[in-house]
Amino acid sequence: MIYLSICIPTYNRSNYLQDVLESFVNEPEFIETDEIEIVISDNCSTDNTESVALEYVNRYPTKIKYNRNTENIVDGNFEKVLSMGSGAILKLNNDTLVLNKGSLAPLLQDIKHCYENNLIPFLLNGTMPVYKEPIVCKNASSFIATVSYSCTWIGGFCISRESFQKIDNFSQEYSLQLVQVDVLMRLLKRGCEFLVIPDKFYQSIVPAKKGGYNLPKVFLTNYFKILRKYLVSREELKAFREEKRIMLFKFVLPWIVTISNDANKKASNFTFDISDYKKVVKNEFSALTYLEFEFTFLIKFILFSSKAFLKSIINTNTV
Incomplete structure (x- = not known):
């Protein structure tokens, strides 16, 4: 069998x-x-x-x-x-x-x-x-x-x-x-x-090129559209609200930080479209959550960039 x-x-x-x-x-x-x-x-x-x-x-x-x-x-x-x-x-x-x-x-x-x-x-x-x-x-x-x-x-x-x-x-x-x-x-x-x-x-295996679609649209707009259709009871709506925040801050935000930094490289591994991510976040979340998102993005972006910069200096000095 x-x-x-x-x-x-x-x-x-x-x-x-x-x-x-x-x-x-x-x-x-x-x-x-x-x-x-x-x-x-x-x-x-x-x-x-x-x-x-x-x-x-x-x-x-x-x-x-x-x-x-x-x-x-x-x-x-x-x-x-x-x-x-x-x-x-x-x-x-x-x-x-x-x-x-x-x-x-x-x-x-x-x-x-x-x-x-x-x-x-x-x-x-x-x-x-x-x-x-x-x-x-x-x-x-x-x-x-x-x-x-x-x-x-x-x-x-x-x-x-x-x-x-x-x-x-x-x-x-x-x-x-x-x-x-x-x-x-x-x-x-x-x-x-x-x-x-x-x-x-x-x-x-990490492919040479990863992406080819609008990341915030798929994982925020489209994902939430599907969940809204099925999660309708009180218990389900509670799970949906919690999942929205998890998806935004644990998945989409780290990706946007990574892609935003990676965009400065000539040989980018990512082909995701994130050009309208602010609009998507505003449409799906409250003004307060959007501000929280922007603030968190700024902090993580600076930390990510600083680590990358320090790593490049260390690598240069060890050559």
Whole structure:
């Protein structure tokens, strides 16, 4: 029986994809059992992604599947790659997400536990070290309070094949670039229970270029739009208010500070658009929260710049 489908949507990252595939195929559980498969959906890449993928398909024809879209369907590729999976649990896997050596066995054990207990796994991958044991979340408010903005990470997203086949219009929030969050909320509102797993199974490769979208719009405007639709009870609204502040100050603010400093470099690693972040924050928060945000940004920006400056001096003096 196939318990786990590793579903990899990819575009123009053949070198990273090869590292990801290699990290799985060398695990004993992949080699010695028929409980895991890998499915790859190529979003019409212009590099050699197809040849890399087909090399692995030829090596493991019963365990790896490959599809090439005739055009780039952007986030619609999440639904496409999940639809290719045959496993009881379908897991999205970034094309930059390399499995740690020896991690497939405990991951598979958690997947089997979820299947046997009618739970859907969600992987935090060590991002919240405060959690030492898996946590069962039975509703949307407890889930958001537990995982916070980690719910936006596709590498943590899993869905049972049964739930995937039953859900209507999977990609209905395609335009908001957070299809996965909308699906998670729908599952929770329908009574699905999640097992939030804190363990670190993966290492993420930092790509040469990261971004390509409007960061504050996606993670503030769009994210909040989705949550507003589903978090409506008193308990849920409380969780939503808390999540808004967490997303703003713990996620978006550090990114804006980093990108603002990085913008001064000639070889920037980031291609995020943050040009209208002040307008977005003003639209989503009170005037007092906006002032708090601006003040905090200024302090963090100065500290970030000072550390970078001191580091450059130290490096210069040690050459």
